[in-house]
Amino acid sequence: MPLADWLDRRTGWRSLAARARADLSRPVPRHVNALFALGTVAGTFLAVQVATGVLLLFHYRASADAAHGSLEALLSEVPSGWFVRSLHAWGAHLFVATLLLHMARVFVYGGYKRPRELTWILGSVLLLLGLGFAFTGSVLPWDQRAYWATTVGTRMAEAAPLVGEELLRLVRGGEEVGEATLGRMFALHVAVLPLALLPVLGAHLWLVRRLGVSTLEDADVEERVGHARLCEGGEPFFPHHVLQEAFVANLALGLLFLLAILAPAGLGPRADPLETPPGVRPEWYFLPVYQLQKYMPRSLLGIEGNTLGFLASIPPVLLLLALPFLDRSPARAPSRRKGAMALGLLVLGLGGALGVLGYLSNRTVQAFGRTFVFDDRGFPERAAGPATEPR
């Protein structure tokens, strides 16, 4: 190919490609299975978010006056606008879900241990950035749900000790959620967070390539014997493992497309600061934290309950970031890490339970032919007689 030759003489891409190919065909450990594709799935969803996000930007207007109308126009007039928006909305849910699953995979296989502590920490930062994307994005449609979920969500800043009020005003850009809130959330969502995510993701992936996927051997054995020797006999990363990843990513994309087509994202009535709709609650990934606040005592040792709730949500984050240094045992195989597995299940159970309680709170549910009214804490108030028409 004359063009390829022409380019090669100027760029030397052939030798670069040969080196990349040699590096990429290094084998992966033999225990690697489809779960190890979850990182790639997260990356795939991220790519979809970037692509659809740019398309949404073509039409979206970031002002309290125009935001809702611009999305209405996108949904009713722009060809396939509904599809792009639905991909972005569902993609956000699936991205967060995939991050949590990827994290769980790494946790179970001990992938965070020596020498991959930094990979885990960068990953934790990616999770926090991902949640930041989800939070800042949720206000942008400027419909009732967006407005009031953000009102509830930002109110958490008020519970910060000492600087609560100032923090709330900083987050909202004023006393109430309004034009200024939309402006800053938009800037964070489309400029600050992407710029922050990119280098962190780059470093994460670079470390993953440099250190290779962890084996199931103990950390000290891996260090002593060497990663490459332990991987001998495993299938090459490229093309064999990449094909497995492509397979899983393909299924994940299919799921995203089907969800976007079969359950397209809707748009509620325009935000109205004077009318609180019933049943406002944060998205599912924030529900556990939201619900936790409700169980705080009114005050403890002179600290207010809200502040306690705020403080209570800091240790889990620190724990997440510091995990590789808190769990220093070299064992990786889950069968020899009973304590860690129990802790993982406990966190999963607690988070799940809080999420379910948060989902049920202030809801009337018809089940088993009866009506259950759940109070603010998610407990059934009264199991009143036979089912009546839902209100």
Add this chain to the structure above:
Amino acid sequence: MRGGPTWGGGLLLAALAGGFPGRGAQDPGSAPASVPVERCLECHAGAARDVASGAHAALENRCTGCHGGNPSSFDERRAHTGKFRAVPLSACAACHEAEAEAFAGGPHGVAFETKAIRGCVECHSFHAVPRPDHALLRSSCRICHETNAPEIVESGRQTADDLDRLESALAAAARALDEAERRARIVRREREGLEADRLGLLALLPKQHAMDLEPFRSDVAALRARAESTGARAAALLEETGRRRRWAWLVGALVAANALAILWRRRTLLAARPHP
């Protein structure tokens, strides 16, 4: 429509009413509002029950609000003095001004003047005033016109039918819009149009009370055409949404085919690999 007496033109209503106070206003001729009306109930408990069962149950100025009179007296004669009105047509007009005005200006106004009919109550009944609905046009006309003008009875019946059809067109359009919204379609403008049509019907009611039924019916028909086109638009949106869902099959098939192709390629690669 609500508020003090503002009707113009030397209408006979105005003459009769003699400045009737609107809702909540105080008639200087009757007792202050603080005086309980319980004394009226000594004799008129049935009427009070009827009011409570009708469309006016929520009105605040009870007996004296419409009838005037002196509720602080137990004496029958004294209780019924002080601008007392047995059949308070003017009280209806205080809120339903446009309808009353149209009524007085139409053919029924003449009958009212000659005392052949008693006014609103003739069709809408007394204390237990029902929520007005189209059925009235079927039942009330024949009270007077069954024998002397059967064509009027017929015209009332047809008008009622027209209104029924309009109501069901409005309801069908609203249902279709709900359904479209459930499928994430944007229907705000259609909803606003439908709401305007509903209000449009209310605005037509004076015309109906003037018994000008032909123009009224053509206006009702125009509203119905609008409601029906809104319904058709919602149906088209739903239809298009259904077509979108058929895409899902195509996407599913593509995903499955691609997945199979990838698996196949991986299998052939793995099979060609020398075993360690």
